[in-house]
Amino acid sequence: MVRKRKKKFSTKKFLRFFIPLIIILTIFLYKDDIYTLYVYKTTSYSDDTINVIKDNNLDINILNKKYSQTLENIINTEYFDVKHVDDYLEINYLDRDNFSSNISKLLSLNYTPKEINIIYDKLSDESIDIIINNDYLSDLIDIINLSYFKEDLLERYIEYILKNDYEIETAIIYVNIGLDKEYYTNVSEISDQDDILVLVNKYHKLSENYVPDDLKTISAKYQWAGRSNTLRKEASDAFEKMCEAATKDDIYIYAGSGYRSYATQLYLYNNYVLQDGFDAAETYSARASYSEHQTGLAMDIANKNGFISESDKEYKWLIDNSYKYGFILRYPKGKENITGYMYEEWHYRYVGIDVAKEVYESGLTYDEYVAKK
Numbered sequence: 001m002v003r004k005r006k007k008k009f010s011t012k013k014f015l016r017f018f019i020p021l022i023i024i025l026t027i028f029l030y031k032d033d034i035y036t037l038y039v040y041k042t043t044s045y046s047d048d049t050i051n052v053i054k055d056n057n058l059d060i061n062i063l064n065k066k067y068s069q070t071l072e073n074i075i076n077t078e079y080f081d082v083k084h085v086d087d088y089l090e091i092n093y094l095d096r097d098n099f100s101s102n103i104s105k106l107l108s109l110n111y112t113p114k115e116i117n118i119i120y121d122k123l124s125d126e127s128i129d130i131i132i133n134n135d136y137l138s139d140l141i142d143i144i145n146l147s148y149f150k151e152d153l154l155e156r157y158i159e160y161i162l163k164n165d166y167e168i169e170t171a172i173i174y175v176n177i178g179l180d181k182e183y184y185t186n187v188s189e190i191s192d193q194d195d196i197l198v199l200v201n202k203y204h205k206l207s208e209n210y211v212p213d214d215l216k217t218i219s220a221k222y223q224w225a226g227r228s229n230t231l232r233k234e235a236s237d238a239f240e241k242m243c244e245a246a247t248k249d250d251i252y253i254y255a256g257s258g259y260r261s262y263a264t265q266l267y268l269y270n271n272y273v274l275q276d277g278f279d280a281a282e283t284y285s286a287r288a289s290y291s292e293h294q295t296g297l298a299m300d301i302a303n304k305n306g307f308i309s310e311s312d313k314e315y316k317w318l319i320d321n322s323y324k325y326g327f328i329l330r331y332p333k334g335k336e337n338i339t340g341y342m343y344e345e346w347h348y349r350y351v352g353i354d355v356a357k358e359v360y361e362s363g364l365t366y367d368e369y370v371a372k373k
């Protein structure tokens with residue numbers, strides 16, 4: 001007979017079985033609290049930040065994400081806004097003036113964290129103040145990212161865009177030229193007057209006493225009506241070369257009017273005003289100091305009858321070939337609002353072959369070309 005072993009109660013066994021069960025049960029019941037405790041212990045945020053998160057019943061997972069100095073800094077200021085918590089996490093922290101207040105203003109203007117990062121990456125605090133003082137500008141990032149965006153013009157860009165209906169690129173180029181201001185206002189003196197690429201227009205003037213020191217008289221055979229026009233040496237040589245090339249195509253072009261001194265321009269302009277009135281003269285004659293002819297790089301080109309006009313075969317030849325010799329048509333048709341001058345079929349400007357080719361291929365005026373640099 002097999003003796004049945006009597007089951008005996010064992011405390012040891014009981015403990016071995018129930019203690020783990022109780023632990024598991026406790027963990028299960030209090031898992032949220034345990035997790036919360038764990039997050040509080042392991043997060044890099046300060047106690048103050050943790051308290052604000054607690055007080056506002058915010059998702060504690062915020063504390064678990066990548067540490068954000070932006071959140072840490074703003075959370076205990078008056079600028080903290082619960083609805084932007086996730087946005088703060090995406091904004092790269094920078095040690096800049098009024099950072100917390102500025103980002104809160106940008107967020108309330110509806111700029112996204114991504115946009116705010118670009119704004120802060122590219123602009124100074126002064127520019128950020130300008131942005132904050134305006135309404136949301138949906139094109140702002142596109143503007144900032146243009147290669148020819150000039151930060152010191154930001155306020156003028158915004159004003160011009162709000163007032164006009166231009167495409168963004170056009171508006172920026174126009175402001176770069178200076179077209180948001182009246183002609184002959186906001187004028188600057190040209191710093192390098194001897195630069196072959198010098199831009200002279202109704203916003204950029206030469207000094208009264210500027211005379212190029214390398215003026216050269218163009219060969220008599222390319223002078224119109226026995227004149228003695230000069231250009232700066234490089235331009236003068238290029239002009240003769242162009243005349244010579246034209247001859248081979250049976251085209252005969254001449255130097256009608258090249259370099260003109262300040263005094264000559266003053267005399268001409270005043271005479272035109274007397275003759276045609278101020279408003280008319282302004283459309284075709286430059287005030288003294290503002291004439292390209294004073295650079296020794298501009299030429300009014302003639303055929304045997306006088307200055308070239310659109311219907312002349314010489315006009316067509318020049319349009320197709322002048323850039324190969326470094327010359328560009330300076331005041332084209334339909335661009336009067338940009339150049340500030342009426343269409344001048346005869347007025348060419350020397351800029352050198354490389355730039356002339358670029359301007360020719362771009363279809364831009366020289367003013368726009370420079371404004372995109």
Ligand SMILES: [Zn+2]
Binds near residue numbers: 300347348
């Ligand atoms: Zn001219």
